[in-house]
Amino acid sequence: MDLLTTSVATVESGSEPYTLVKLVGEADVTNSDALREVLDAEVAKQPRTLIIDLSGLRFMDSSALHVILRANRAMDREGGVVALASPRDPVAKMLRLTAADQLIPVFPSVSEAIAG
């Protein structure tokens, strides 16, 4: 089984469609290139909102964080928004320590991220 699996959905329900990327497993330097490819492909479609569901992520290191920050910059340039949803405690703590949570909003759940 892969250390990190990603699944992507484009959700049309409600007033605003959004892209949901769900990460499951452990995100680190050994799979950050693969994560970058997944996020780059979605960012290139220029969605207005990209929500990254972190609920299944047991671990995230600074390499994965840099990939997410990079996607956030690219989305920002195109007028889009990235939101992070339901990080587990260790991931939430590293987002706080790196102040990444000041750049990218972090929500307790995907539904709250959709509501913005």
Added chain:
Amino acid sequence: MYHTYRSDLSQVRALVLQHAREAGLTEGRANDLVLAVSEVAANTLRHTRSSGTLAIWHDAEEIICEIHDAGTITDPLVGRRKPAPGASGGHGLWLVRQVCDLVELTSDADGTTVRMHMTLRPPGTAG
């Protein structure tokens, strides 16, 4: 406990978590130590072409994880400056210094050793 790693950081993290729990670290601080060791071990993969070694031991006071690899760090203040939010690098060793109780870093032409300490009974806790 000694462990040699080349690319399997998940195994490195599992070993640290297991030993941290056995030593009696709380779950939150065990996860802090896992993050710190994983960040240092990731530098082995980023900056060297050889394997690294992980050593873990503890006594009544603290648990220590030591990473050694063939890399050389020339910046004496590495990890001591807070990266700007959104910076595209520099978070790894910053995180290590934030979450560990003590970090000792020695580096020369022969390689780099990073020793990460976590106190088992932090000041202010019972016992």
